[in-house]
Amino acid sequence: MKITRRIGRFLVNQPHLINWGIGAAIVALPVVVWMDLMAITDQSLRRQGQALDAVLDTVRSYYARNVIGRLNPDGSTFATHDYHDRDGAIPIPATMAIELGDQIGTHGLNVQYRFASDYPFHGRETTELTWAEDHALSRFREGVDDHYLFYRGEESGLLTHAVTMITPVVMEEACVACHNNHSDSPKTDWAVGDIRGVQSYSIVQPVAVSLFSFSHLLAYMVVAGGFGAFFALHQLRLAQRFRKISEELSSNNEFLAGISMKISRYLSPQVYRSIFSGEKDASISTERKKLTVFFSDIKDFTQTAETLQPEELTALLNEYFTEMSAIAAKHGATIDKFIGDAIVAFFGDPETLGTAEDARACVRMALEMQERLRELEKEWRARGIDRPFRARIGINTGYCNVGNFGSEERMDYTIIGAEANLAARLEAAAEPGGIVMSHETYAHVRDFVAATPMPPMQFKGITRDVHPYAIAPGQSGNLPPTETSMDGKSLTVHLERLDDTTRAQLEAILGKPLKG
Secondary structure, eight states: HHHHHHHHHHHHHTTTTHHHHHHHHHHHHHHHHHHHHHHHHHHHHHHOOOOOOHHHHHHHHHHHHTTTOOOOTOOOOETTTTTGGGTTTEEEEEHHHHHHHHHHHSSSSSSSEEEEEEEEEEEEEOOOOOOOHHHHHHHHHHHHHHHEEEEEEEEOOOEEEEEEEEEEOOOOOOHHHHHOOOOOOSSSSSTTTTTTEEEEEEEEEEHHHHHHHHHHHHHHHHHHHHHHHHHHHHHHHHHHHHHHHHHHHHHHHHHHHHHHHHHHTOOOHHHHHHHTTSOOOSSSSSEEEEEEEEEETTTTTHHHHSSOHHHHHHHEEEEEHHHHHHHHHHOEEEEEETTTTTTEEEEESSSOSSHHHHHHHHHHHHHHHHHHHHHHHHHHHHTTTTTOEEEEEEEEEEEEEEEEEEEEEEEEEEEEEHHHHHHHHHHHHHHEOOOOOOOOHHHHHTOOOOOOOOOBOOTTTOOOOOOEEOOOOGGGGGGSSSOTTTTTTTTEOOOOGGOHHHHHHHHHHTTSOOOO
């Protein structure tokens, strides 16, 4: 096993050797076949030469013994089928053919010869015709053109191949005269061209002999088959290893996907995407950027918590955070953290549309949050909560440090700086259900919000006077129905803010009903 593993690793590291091996096998195949064809031809020629030599020796010996040796110089010589019992007699052609066939068969040439006829001489042993001989004799007498008929030999089997070739014995002029005048002839009206009988040649060849004739091809197949078996075993082992690796990867991917989904619940979607897409590294690093910071807090949360059971408070707070988080995601806010009942979010990192659009998106988000809280207040009161949550919101636009803060083992993606603290200070100055923003934020949204300037304020850590602007509770519903972008190239129409007259006029212009 160690050797096969080493060979397998070697082939994996040297894959071109497999291609070279396959190429060599393709080139070697016709060479091997040609060598075997040459070997088969050589063996066939040798067998033919040996068979011809054996036949000629048999004919010469038979002729010397049964023809020349029986000639009577002092008397007459005649031909008869029972020449052995009569002096001076020599065999007739049929007898000679039968006896020669018997003697040739004793030379181990795997050839048997039979002279068969349905008209045997009187006194001669009757030979029963085989099915092939009888069938061939009938076809020859019917006038078939082919004088060589081949049949599957009776000796054919799994390890032996046999062929029987049958040819006709045609009566010639000398044969006709002999047979018609012979006293033992069973038929005396023979004519030239009649079919006297058939000659049957049965040739038997063991399959192993033919198989071993392909010695080079067999060696090639053994080598190629061995290599193929090793290669298949190697591929099977690789497939099993790959399947195991694939199963492990699939399991790891499922585990990582689950972990990833769990981690995503602890991170803002923008931060999650930037980390897992490779845009940001999980290393301690910060940038100074101009952000719009959002800070919200629930008014009198402590007093409300005292009136609720812990389970009710937990459910209510989670419902509040769920609703607010959905609105934040809708407007593209990066939620920094939840601090007790407070929400810290910002616009401008890791994705930004520019300082002005970030500020406008933040204010739109704050307005929608307050509007949704007013709707939730009705639902909560209907459920028996007499002191539903009311939030205060502070918004500021300014430069902050944003990035990963902490240690190499534990870090947090957040913002720090005086401008971030200012958003918390502005939130404390807001009324429940209201929004307070800095002057710079208001400068970007003055075209679509009605805010009231507040007296200048000073906050700890802020050297300048802060000029805040407040949106009183309930005023978010009085927003203008249209907003013009800062560059003046686009106009946004809020369909839900249109009065009936304006909506009807706009529908008449567009030619279709408005939804929203």
